[in-house]
Amino acid sequence: MNIYVAHSRAFDFAQDLYRPLRESSLNEEYTFVLPHETSDDPFPSKTFLVEKADVMIAEVSFPSTGLGIELGWADAYNVPIIAIYKKSEKPSGSVQAVTDRLIAYETNEELIQEMQKQLATIKRA
Numbered sequence: 001m002n003i004y005v006a007h008s009r010a011f012d013f014a015q016d017l018y019r020p021l022r023e024s025s026l027n028e029e030y031t032f033v034l035p036h037e038t039s040d041d042p043f044p045s046k047t048f049l050v051e052k053a054d055v056m057i058a059e060v061s062f063p064s065t066g067l068g069i070e071l072g073w074a075d076a077y078n079v080p081i082i083a084i085y086k087k088s089e090k091p092s093g094s095v096q097a098v099t100d101r102l103i104a105y106e107t108n109e110e111l112i113q114e115m116q117k118q119l120a121t122i123k124r125a
């Protein structure tokens with residue numbers, strides 16, 4: 001299952017998002033596409049969402065116009081969206097217009113555990 005991971009650039013995504021995903025058991029079960037893991041260049045997310053994405057995980061703790069556009073594309077192309085956010089943050093209410101799969105987390109362990117549950121549900125569908 002190809003999972004596109006979208007996020008704002010307003011936080012240390014390499015340390016706080018990419019690293020926990022790569023170090024988790026989920027990394028062995030799913031193919032995570034981390035758009036800025038090796039490059040800061042723009043990623044062709046629209047094409048990827050249309051042609052290859054099975055799921056989109058969106059880190060919505062921080063507002064981002066680009067992330068909002070990607071969420072719109074995923075919704076338009078019927079790509080299931082899992083929105084994740086830090087419990088200490090308040091994501092935009094607009095996120096609920098594109099998904100009812102919301103995960104609030106405090107720790108990386110909690111995030112991975114809840115993502116596992118959501119991904120298993122999507123995998124069975």
